[in-house]
Amino acid sequence: MHYPWWYVPFLTAPMLIAAVAVVHVLVAHYAVGGGLFLALETQYAYRVKHKAYLEYLRGHAWFFILVTVVFGAITGVGIWWTIGLASPLATEVLIQTFVFGWAMEYVFFVLEIVSAFIFYYFWGRLPQRTHVTVGWIYAASAWMSLVLITGITAFMLNPGAWPERRTFWVGFLNPQFVPQVLARTGGSFLLASLYVYLHASIKVKDPALRNLIASRSARPALLGAVLVVLGGIGWYAFLPESARAALAAAAALNVMMVLIFAVTIAVFVMLYLGPYRNPGWLTPGFAILLFVAGLAAFSTGEFIREAVRKPYIIYNVVMGNQLRVDEIADAQRRGFLETGTWTRALVAARYPQAMRGREIDEAALLRLPEEDQRFLGRVIFQYQCNNCHAAQVGYSAVGHLMRGWSPELIRRVLDHLDESTFFMPPWTGTPEEADLLARYLTSIAFPRPGGMEPARR
Numbered sequence: 001m002h003y004p005w006w007y008v009p010f011l012t013a014p015m016l017i018a019a020v021a022v023v024h025v026l027v028a029h030y031a032v033g034g035g036l037f038l039a040l041e042t043q044y045a046y047r048v049k050h051k052a053y054l055e056y057l058r059g060h061a062w063f064f065i066l067v068t069v070v071f072g073a074i075t076g077v078g079i080w081w082t083i084g085l086a087s088p089l090a091t092e093v094l095i096q097t098f099v100f101g102w103a104m105e106y107v108f109f110v111l112e113i114v115s116a117f118i119f120y121y122f123w124g125r126l127p128q129r130t131h132v133t134v135g136w137i138y139a140a141s142a143w144m145s146l147v148l149i150t151g152i153t154a155f156m157l158n159p160g161a162w163p164e165r166r167t168f169w170v171g172f173l174n175p176q177f178v179p180q181v182l183a184r185t186g187g188s189f190l191l192a193s194l195y196v197y198l199h200a201s202i203k204v205k206d207p208a209l210r211n212l213i214a215s216r217s218a219r220p221a222l223l224g225a226v227l228v229v230l231g232g233i234g235w236y237a238f239l240p241e242s243a244r245a246a247l248a249a250a251a252a253l254n255v256m257m258v259l260i261f262a263v264t265i266a267v268f269v270m271l272y273l274g275p276y277r278n279p280g281w282l283t284p285g286f287a288i289l290l291f292v293a294g295l296a297a298f299s300t301g302e303f304i305r306e307a308v309r310k311p312y313i314i315y316n317v318v319m320g321n322q323l324r325v326d327e328i329a330d331a332q333r334r335g336f337l338e339t340g341t342w343t344r345a346l347v348a349a350r351y352p353q354a355m356r357g358r359e360i361d362e363a364a365l366l367r368l369p370e371e372d373q374r375f376l377g378r379v380i381f382q383y384q385c386n387n388c389h390a391a392q393v394g395y396s397a398v399g400h401l402m403r404g405w406s407p408e409l410i411r412r413v414l415d416h417l418d419e420s421t422f423f424m425p426p427w428t429g430t431p432e433e434a435d436l437l438a439r440y441l442t443s444i445a446f447p448r449p450g451g452m453e454p455a456r457r
């Protein structure tokens, strides 16, 4: 581990990534689908010379730019900020592999911003054909940035043959690429219609225009829902075995899978019965209900997609505890504290008595005062466990998971972490270091609840 560690109490750092990413994704998909909506519908409104619809589209373009360019860009930077701090090693691998892809994404991103601004601010001042063309340039570049970023994020779930042949294209065209592009494209169509409904139901007072908007956007939304389902099936089919097993094993994920099916079906039925069959149903209340249900389905989907990435952050390459798979054996032999740049420096600075020359003397660590041993155990916990567990309070806190465990049990489970739960990385350190960690864990494990003494020890 060659990076310092960012300790996020309660939430754990990956959950912070998830929180920022989910919010970002809800806007980023709208940025793609909404662009398509604006290009397509402006073209249509010009063709049928529908003045009122054009006026509505202009207002929508303003709302669209405000939400996607301002909010989307801020949360997008937020993702870089959180992944860089929370997952420096995985980010390093992504940058080394895909720097060219990211450069291209920025090119498209600039195109997006420029064309979006021209589309809105030159409204009425450009010839109709040019105006529509600018809209299509926006839509195409927004979709290209979706394709580029999806190739890179899908890589983490299943990099395919990349560990053997480490080229850009082998990584980019990974087994998850097509399914996820399909699902995200469909998701963009769907989400854009839900944003349109929300905006139009509040802004448009004329029932005829509202009906037109409702029915025009119903087909893309229904098509989007179908693409999401097809992409979802592909996603499942190309999951690595460990991810599929994690999906089946974790109770929280079981519940979420049921939830996502139920909510997606509900959204589909509401779209079909509402905007598609009865456009007049589109009241603000109905639009809000649809919007919230759509966001719930989206967020759940993103959460599941992230959560099955265990024990790897990048499958077969980077472990959930921020170590490359090929670093583990060395850390087990020479010591986790010893092989980490920052941990070795920490021990050298605080406990010179535990150093033999420039190396850490493992046995000497266990001669440190009890309190210092617990301190080093806490350091190891933060590096190796905090990616998935809070300490005593918060997400999957080990204080609760180990409630009432004896010190012996705690120490023994460290030797078998990846056996007890296959989606945990193996213990990565020496037996002495496991002793340190066990001391810390023993000090934070809550006692058994009163009246719940085990029958026999």
Ligand code: HEC
Residues within 6 Å of the ligand: 310, 311, 312, 320, 321, 381, 384, 385, 386, 387, 388, 389, 396, 398, 401, 402, 413, 417, 420, 421, 423, 424, 425, 427
């Ligand atoms: C990649 C993520 C990940 C990492 C890293 C990780 N765990 Fe876990 N661990 C889990 C998950 C997921 C569970 C199941 C939790 C649940 O069901 O609530 C779990 C369960 C546990 C349990 C419950 C009992 C058991 O053995 O199944 C203990 C104890 C535990 N982890 C300790 C640790 C310790 C100590 C570390 C650090 C050395 C660690 N974990 C690192 C993901 C991880």
